[in-house]
Amino acid sequence: MATGGQRRKRSDRVAALGIPPGQWERAWASLRRRDVLGRIGLAAVSAVLMALVIQGWDPPLAYRTGYTPPRDIVARVTFEEHDPEATRVARERAKLRVPHVYARDNEPLVQLRAKLRNTVAELASAESLDEADGDTWSEFLPKVSGDAEPPSDEAQARLFQQFRNTFTGAEGLDQLDVAVSAALAPYEQRGLLHRLDKRLGPGNEHEIVVYPQDKPGQQQTVKVADAMLGDGAEVRHRLRWDLPSPEVSDLIFAWLYPRLATLETLALDEERTRRAIAEAADAVEPQVIEYLAGTTTLAPAGEPLDGRKLALLQTEHERFNQSRSVATKLVRLATITLLAFALFVLCGMYMRYRQRGPLASATRLTVLLMLAILTVILARIASHDAWRAEIVPLMLFGMTVAIVHRQELGLLLSAVVALIIVLAIGHGLPEFLLLVGVSTTAVLNMGRIRTRSKLIYVGLAAGCVALAIDVGLGIVYNQPLGWNLLSSGLRGGLWALAAGFLMTGLLPFVEKTFGVLTDLSLLELGDISHPLLQELVRRAPSTYNHSITVGSIAEAAADSIAARGLLCRVGAYFHDIGKMLKPGYFVENQGQQQNRHETLVPAMSTLVIVAHIKDGGDLARQYRLPQPIVDLIEQHHGTTRVGFFYERASQQQREKGENTPVDERTFRYPGPKPQTKEAGVLMLADAVESASRTLVDPTPRRIESLVREIAERRLHDGQFDESGLTLRELRTIEKSLIMSLTAIYHGRLKYPDQQTA
Numbered sequence: 001m002a003t004g005g006q007r008r009k010r011s012d013r014v015a016a017l018g019i020p021p022g023q024w025e026r027a028w029a030s031l032r033r034r035d036v037l038g039r040i041g042l043a044a045v046s047a048v049l050m051a052l053v054i055q056g057w058d059p060p061l062a063y064r065t066g067y068t069p070p071r072d073i074v075a076r077v078t079f080e081e082h083d084p085e086a087t088r089v090a091r092e093r094a095k096l097r098v099p100h101v102y103a104r105d106n107e108p109l110v111q112l113r114a115k116l117r118n119t120v121a122e123l124a125s126a127e128s129l130d131e132a133d134g135d136t137w138s139e140f141l142p143k144v145s146g147d148a149e150p151p152s153d154e155a156q157a158r159l160f161q162q163f164r165n166t167f168t169g170a171e172g173l174d175q176l177d178v179a180v181s182a183a184l185a186p187y188e189q190r191g192l193l194h195r196l197d198k199r200l201g202p203g204n205e206h207e208i209v210v211y212p213q214d215k216p217g218q219q220q221t222v223k224v225a226d227a228m229l230g231d232g233a234e235v236r237h238r239l240r241w242d243l244p245s246p247e248v249s250d251l252i253f254a255w256l257y258p259r260l261a262t263l264e265t266l267a268l269d270e271e272r273t274r275r276a277i278a279e280a281a282d283a284v285e286p287q288v289i290e291y292l293a294g295t296t297t298l299a300p301a302g303e304p305l306d307g308r309k310l311a312l313l314q315t316e317h318e319r320f321n322q323s324r325s326v327a328t329k330l331v332r333l334a335t336i337t338l339l340a341f342a343l344f345v346l347c348g349m350y351m352r353y354r355q356r357g358p359l360a361s362a363t364r365l366t367v368l369l370m371l372a373i374l375t376v377i378l379a380r381i382a383s384h385d386a387w388r389a390e391i392v393p394l395m396l397f398g399m400t401v402a403i404v405h406r407q408e409l410g411l412l413l414s415a416v417v418a419l420i421i422v423l424a425i426g427h428g429l430p431e432f433l434l435l436v437g438v439s440t441t442a443v444l445n446m447g448r449i450r451t452r453s454k455l456i457y458v459g460l461a462a463g464c465v466a467l468a469i470d471v472g473l474g475i476v477y478n479q480p481l482g483w484n485l486l487s488s489g490l491r492g493g494l495w496a497l498a499a500g501f502l503m504t505g506l507l508p509f510v511e512k513t514f515g516v517l518t519d520l521s522l523l524e525l526g527d528i529s530h531p532l533l534q535e536l537v538r539r540a541p542s543t544y545n546h547s548i549t550v551g552s553i554a555e556a557a558a559d560s561i562a563a564r565g566l567l568c569r570v571g572a573y574f575h576d577i578g579k580m581l582k583p584g585y586f587v588e589n590q591g592q593q594q595n596r597h598e599t600l601v602p603a604m605s606t607l608v609i610v611a612h613i614k615d616g617g618d619l620a621r622q623y624r625l626p627q628p629i630v631d632l633i634e635q636h637h638g639t640t641r642v643g644f645f646y647e648r649a650s651q652q653q654r655e656k657g658e659n660t661p662v663d664e665r666t667f668r669y670p671g672p673k674p675q676t677k678e679a680g681v682l683m684l685a686d687a688v689e690s691a692s693r694t695l696v697d698p699t700p701r702r703i704e705s706l707v708r709e710i711a712e713r714r715l716h717d718g719q720f721d722e723s724g725l726t727l728r729e730l731r732t733i734e735k736s737l738i739m740s741l742t743a744i745y746h747g748r749l750k751y752p753d754q755q756t757a
Contacts, residue, residue, distance in 0.1 A: 039365060043348060046369040047341035050420060053377055056336030057329035058321045060426030063299075064385050065310050066484035070477075073299040075291045079319040081312060086287035094280045099204040099221060100273045102266040103213045104191040112259055113180050117173055119255070124167045129160040140251040159247060166248045179242035180252070183235045186226070187265065193227040194261070197268040200277065209276075210266060227266065232257045291316065304484055310385065336423060343416045344369070355409055367514075371397060372417050376424060379417075383425040390421055391438055391492055395462060395499040396506070398439040399455070402446040403507075404514040410446070414439040430473040434466065438496055441465040448566075449518040452504065459500015463493035515627040519566050525626070526570040532577050532623055540583035543576050546689065550575070553740035554685035560736040561729040563677045571632035571682055574625065578616030578633070582608060588693075602649035606642045606667050613637060613669060635679040636686055638719040639671040673722050680723035681733055684711060688737050698745035704738045 063069075119136060126132035137160065141151070151159070166172055191210045196203070208227065211219040229235075232253065239249040239256075291298065298316055299309045351359045358364050378393035397417055402410035418435035422428065442462040449455065470489035471481075479485050511521055528534075536544045551572035559565035579586050585597065585608045597605040616633040646667040653662055674680040687710050695702055711734050714720065720730065 035362075038362060039348065039359065040345070042362070042365060042369065043344040044341055046373065047337050047344055049373055050340045050376060051333055051337040053373060054336070054380060054420065054424035056423070057333040058324070059332070060424065061314055061317045062426040062428065063305055063310060063313050064388070064427075065305050065307060066488060068304045068479055068484070069299055069301055071301045072297045073313065075293050075296045075298055075316055077316065077320050077323050078291065078293045079316060080288040080290050081315050083287045083289045086289075087284070090287055091281040091284045094284045095277050096202060097204055098273075098277050098280045099207040099209045100197070100200065101209045101211070101219070101269045101276060102191060102193070102197075103216075103269050104210050105213045105265050105267065106188045108263050108265055109184050109188055109192070112256075112263065113177065113184070116180060116252070116256060117177060120167050120176055120252075121173055124164045124172070126164070129157045132160065140255045142250055142254045159251065162245065163248055163251055166244055175243070176252070179239055179249075180256070182242050183238035183256075184260075186234065187229075187260075190220075190222045191227050191266040192229060192260065192264055193224070193266045194229075194264050196224065199268065200270060200273050203273075203277075208266075216272075229257075229260050232260065235260070339423075340420060343419070347412060347416060350412060351409065355406060357405060358409070368401070368413075371400070372413065372420075375417050376420050379421045380424045383421075388488075388491060389495045389498075390425060391435060391466065391495050392499045392502070394418055394421060394435055394439050395442045395459075395496060396503055398443045399446060399458070399499075399503050400510055400514075402443045403449070403510060403518060404516050407443050407446060410443040411440060414443060430477055433473060434469050434492065437469045438462045438466045438492070442496070442499070449507070449520050450523060450566075452520065454520075455504045455507065456497075456500045459497040459503070462500070463496035466492035466496045511626070517567065517626050517628050519564075521626070522566045522570045525629070526566075526573060528573075532619065532625075533573060536577055536580050539580040540576075540586070540588075542588035543579045543583065543586065546588055547573050547576055549744070550682070550685050550689045553689060553737055553744075554682050556740050557685060557733045557736040558678055558681045560732050561677065561681075561725075563681060567628060567632075568678050568681050568685070571629055571636075571678065572685065574616070574620060574629055575633050575636045575682060575686065576612065576616065577619050578612030578614070581615050582612070585609065586612075597645075602645040602652070603666055606645045609642055609645070610669050631675065632679055632682055635672055635674045635676075636682045637669040638673040638683055638714075639668050640683075640687075640714065640717060640719060642667045642669070673719055675722055677724050677729070680720050680725045683719060684714065684733060685737060687714070688741065692741050692745070695745075698741070700738075700742045703741045703745065707734050707738050707741070 063073075119139075123132055123136055123140070129137065137156075140163070141156070167176055193208075196205065196208075205224060207221050207223055209219050210222045210227070211217070235256065236249070236253045239253055240246050243249040243252065298312055299305055303309075305313070348359060351357075358368050375393045375397040379390040382389035382392060394414060394417060398410045398414035400410075401413050415436050418432055418439060421435060422432045425431070439462075442458050445458045445461050447454075467489040470492050471485055474485040474488070475481060507518065507520070511517060517525070533544070536547070551569040554572050555565035555569035557565075558568040585605075597608075600608070613634055617630055620630045620633055641664060646662065646664065649662045649667065653660065674683055684707075688707050691706055691710060692698060692703060695706065711730060715730065725733075
């Protein structure tokens with residue numbers, strides 16, 4: 001008969017031994033979880049968006065005005081650039097070649113011929129020179145120049161008689177009309193101009209465009225010399241050709257020439273001239289300068305870049321990016337995306353092991369990633385050469401993360417975003433060191449924001465660091481120590497100071513958006529004139545005194561573990577506001593009155609006691625208290641057991657002879673358990689302060705025993721499992737609470753004449 005089971009072989013025993021999974025197996029198992037995959041996908045999408053936002057397919061221009069290149073900057077590609085000065089000169093020359101447009105009106109010449117005919121007819125009607133009008137006859141006599149003597153009376157009488165014989169009668173006058181018309185015909189066709197009209201510029205001084213006043217479409221180009229009367233030689237010659245004698249033709253010319261010299265039949269058409277000038281200027285092709293790849297120097301070494309050189313470098317950079325192949329652009333885009341993804345994953349790993357808050361909620365993580373992308377967008381816009389203010393969005397981002405989460409995470413994320421900003425604006429290692437140095441200074445100086453001027457001093461400190469780093473790095477990277485370098489450093493310092501002022505104004509919105517509280521807001525919230533606290537004093541004064549005492553000892557305990565003591569104090573002020581709705585059911589407010597719980601069953605009493613948590617949360621939300629305060633109200637009892645009524649219910653069960661155990665869940669607070677160190681501290685402070693009031697003789701030893709007992713009970717009950725408190729911190733909290741309670745219940749000397757109350 002067998003006395004035991006079948007013996008297994010050694011190999012079976014080894015195979016059956018359960019070995020814990022290794023590191024890679026645990027990592028693989030973690031990656032297969034849906035929440036982890038979701039957050040990795042979120043990081044991947046954010047990396048793609050980041051690469052698209054910074055236009056990662058093309059490298060940015062790495063120069064700014066004032067930068068002094070240590071070596072010649074040579075063109076990387078052959079390109080042409082528009083030369084505005086040469087184009088302007090070419091267009092001015094084209095304008096000078098444009099003939100101005102004139103309208104021709106021959107009516108003055110027609111009137112002049114008619115006047116000449118009438119004057120000649122009137123003069124020829126006289127029988128002799130003595131009978132003729134002397135003034136009229138003198139207008140026909142040629143002008144005597146120099147020392148020449150005027151013609152004698154006999155000579156004039158002979159000329160007059162010849163003049164009269166030629167033009168007496170209709171036939172002579174008709175001959176005059178024909179001769180004068182022939183002499184003036186060229187000017188009736190081309191126009192008569194005394195001088196060029198230069199109101200619209202000099203224009204073409206050799207040619208003009210002429211058209212009849214009533215026929216604008218019949219334009220012709222006329223040489224300026226042909227439209228000028230000059231000395232009238234052409235008119236004189238034509239008159240001599242058509243009239244019977246030179247003496248008579250000279251008489252007609254003597255009367256006609258002075259009048260023609262002051263007569264113009266051409267008027268400048270400004271509208272058509274302007275149009276012609278504009279068309280000529282527009283017809284000029286833009287002038288370009290060709291720069292050859294590898295040979296043409298765009299910016300010589302040692303000369304600071306000005307606006308002209310920077311524009312030239314920008315043009316060359318655009319041509320260089322256009323010359324890059326699509327495959328090259330895609331490779332760079334993919335590389336930027338992978339780099340951003342790797343940085344986000346590393347940040348996620350840090351948060352998983354050091355600060356799980358942002359990873360615990362997909363919404364928080366999304367907001368954080370979107371804030372990083374928005375920071376890069378604003379920094380890229382603000383990095384314009386006229387502003388160079390990319391430091392402002394980065395400082396605001398770092399300070400916001402430090403306020404919402406912790407300074408360590410603010411430092412890490414600021415460095416990551418600074419690296420992406422440098423990739424976006426392309427200013428290399430000096431810019432990265434500057435951004436990291438300034439953002440680090442701002443984040444490290446955040447600390448506790450208890451005054452309105454704190455952020456301004458943070459901006460001032462960051463500005464001093466910006467000035468020092470910018471000037472120092474400029475010297476290291478061969479920039480001459482001069483006004484350009486100093487002005488760049490001063491500009492960065494002023495922008496950092498401006499970021500401090502801007503963050504001061506944005507602080508309330510940051511607190512409201514992310515549901516956080518700074519010490520400044522806590523100080524304002526902890527004012528005893530708050531309506532809820534005033535109502536608590538009126539309805540439940542003993543509960544108010546209890547809250548004040550709890551706030552004092554909780555603040556000291558939280559400060560001892562480097563937690564937020566002020567948050568604990570202000571949270572303690574409000575943690576029992578739910579009791580004001582039914583103050584008489586809580587022992588500290590009963591005084592000499594009968595205990596109302598004597599008439600209630602334990603379960604009902606428990607419901608009344610536990611209800612102050614929900615009532616407190618509802619009141620806090622009604623008065624719009626910040627979420628961290630609401631959390632402290634709802635978590636300061638966790639899921640602890642209402643021990644007094646639980647024991648009474650158990651005793652009543654035993655007295656009834658029932659063996660069924662009391663359902664413990666009925667006598668527990670609804671929770672949740674403390675989620676932060678501050679909530680854990682407040683739980684202990686509230687419990688030990690209430691329990692210490694029951695001590696008949698609160699000696700230091702008894703107080704210490706009480707605090708240790710309550711802390712151990714809460715620890716074994718699992719109330720601190722989700723708070724993040726360590727055993728070392730828990731012991732530190734106990735010591736602080738013991739010291740505070742001992743100070744409250746310290747002994748006093750009894751004077752000889754003092755009577756016992």
